[in-house]
Amino acid sequence: MASAVTYTAEWPVLVSIIFSPPQNYPLYIRSVPTENELKFHYTVHTSLDVVDEKISAMGKALVDQRELYLGLLYPTEDYKVYGYVTNSKVKFVMVVDSSNTALRDNEIRSMFRKLHNSYTDIMCNPFYNPGDRIHSRAFDNMVNSMMMQVC
Amino acid sequence: MHFDVVASGQGSVMVVAGRGELFTLTYGALVTQLCKDYENDEDVNKQLDKMGYNIGVRLIEDFLARSNVGRCHDFRETADVIAKIAFKMYLGITPSITNWSPGGDEFSLILENNPLVDFVELPDNHSSLIYSNLLCGVLRGALEMVQMAVDVKFVQDTLKGDSVTEIRMKFIRRIEDNLPAGEE
Numbered sequence: 169m170a171s172a173v174t175y176t177a178e179w180p181v182l183v184s185i186i187f188s189p190p191q192n193y194p195l196y197i198r199s200v201p202t203e204n205e206l207k208f209h210y211t212v213h214t215s216l217d218v219v220d221e222k223i224s225a226m227g228k229a230l231v232d233q234r235e236l237y238l239g240l241l242y243p244t245e246d247y248k249v250y251g252y253v254t255n256s257k258v259k260f261v262m263v264v265d266s267s268n269t270a271l272r273d274n275e276i277r278s279m280f281r282k283l284h285n286s287y288t289d290i291m292c293n294p295f296y297n298p299g300d301r302i303h304s305r306a307f308d309n310m311v312n313s314m315m316m317q318v319c
Numbered sequence: 320m321h322f323d324v325v326a327s328g329q330g331s332v333m334v335v336a337g338r339g340e341l342f343t344l345t346y347g348a349l350v351t352q353l354c355k356d357y358e359n360d361e362d363v364n365k366q367l368d369k370m371g372y373n374i375g376v377r378l379i380e381d382f383l384a385r386s387n388v389g390r391c392h393d394f395r396e397t398a399d400v401i402a403k404i405a406f407k408m409y410l411g412i413t414p415s416i417t418n419w420s421p422g423g424d425e426f427s428l429i430l431e432n433n434p435l436v437d438f439v440e441l442p443d444n445h446s447s448l449i450y451s452n453l454l455c456g457v458l459r460g461a462l463e464m465v466q467m468a469v470d471v472k473f474v475q476d477t478l479k480g481d482s483v484t485e486i487r488m489k490f491i492r493r494i495e496d497n498l499p500a501g502e503e
Contacts, residue, residue: 289438290438292340292343292344292347292437292438293347293438293439293440294344294347294348294350294351294439295347295351295439295440295441295442295445296440303442304440305440306440
C-alpha cells in the first residue's frame with residue numbers, strides 16, 4: 169500500500185469526534201495512528217458542514233423517520249466520513265480508511281449506537297458537566313475496543 | 320427492576336416500575352451539590368454521613384413495619400437481616416457477609432454492584448470523597464434506634480479502583496438509655 173501512513177487496522181482510523189451545540193467544538197477526539205492528526209481534525213471539521221447540510225436537506229423527513237444515522241457524508245480519496253446526530257443535536261463523526269471495504273453500513277450503524285450509548289452513560293455521571301471535554305476511562309476503553317480490532 | 324409505591328389512597332395504589340435511574344441521578348446530584356457547597360471532600364463525607372443518619376433513624380420504622388422481623392439475638396442475626404432483607408428491600412441488592420472478627424463483633428458487607436454509583440466516575444480532584452457515605456449514616460442511624468451503637472465505614476470502593484465495594488461494620492456497645500432520637 170503506497171501510503172504515507174501504513175496500518176493494518178480494518179477498523180475506524182479516526183476515533184470518533186463528538187461535537188456539542190451550539191459552539192460545535194469537539195468534546196472527544198482520538199485517532200490512530202497519531203501522526204497526521206491535524207489532517208484528521210481538518211477532515212472532521214469540514215465534515216461538520218456536511219452534517220449541517222444533510223440535516224437541513226433531510227429536514228422534515230429526518231424528523232419523521234426518527235433516523236439518527238446520517239450515512240456516508242462524503243468520500244475523499246483517502247477516507248470515508250460517516251455521521252450520526254442525536255435529537256439533542258450532538259454530532260458523532262467517524263472516519264474510515266477508503267480502502268477498507270470490510271466495514272459494512274450496518275456495522276457502522278452499530279458502532280455509532282455504541283458510541284451514543286456510551287455518551288449517555290457519560291451524561292449520567294454526576295461529575296460530568298455538559299460541554300466539558302470527555303475524560304472517561306470507560307469511554308476510552310469502549311473506543312479502544314472499537315478501533316483496535318486488528319486481525 | 321424494582322417497584323416504588325408512589326401514591327396510595329382510597330384503596331388504589333399506583334406502583335411505578337423503574338430501573339432506578341432517577342434515584343441514582345438524584346443521589347449524584349446531591350453529592351455534586353455538596354461538593355460545590357463544601358469545597359473539600361472531608362466535609363462532604365461528614366455531611367453525607369449526617370444526612371444518612373437522619374434518614375436511618377426514620378427508615379428503621381418503615382423497615383420494622385414492613386419486614387416484620389423480630390428482635391435479633393446476636394450481631395450475626397443483625398448482619399443477616401441487614402444484608403438479606405434491608406439491602407434487598409431498599410436497594411435491590413443482596414451483599415454477602417464475610418470477614419467476621421474472632422469476637423463476632425465486626426463483619427464486612429461485600430457489594431458486587433452498588434446502584435448508587437451507576438455511571439459515576441470519580442474525577443481526580445475528589446480522590447478522598449467517599450461517594451456512598453450516606454449508606455454508612457443510614458446504617459448507623461437505623462441501628463441506633465434498635466439500641467445498637469455501631470461504627471460503619473467503607474474499606475473498599477469500586478469507584479476508587481477496587482474490585483468490590485466493602486463496608487465494615489463494628490458493634491461498639493448496646494445503648495441502654497432511652498433518650499428520644501437525636502438529630503445531627
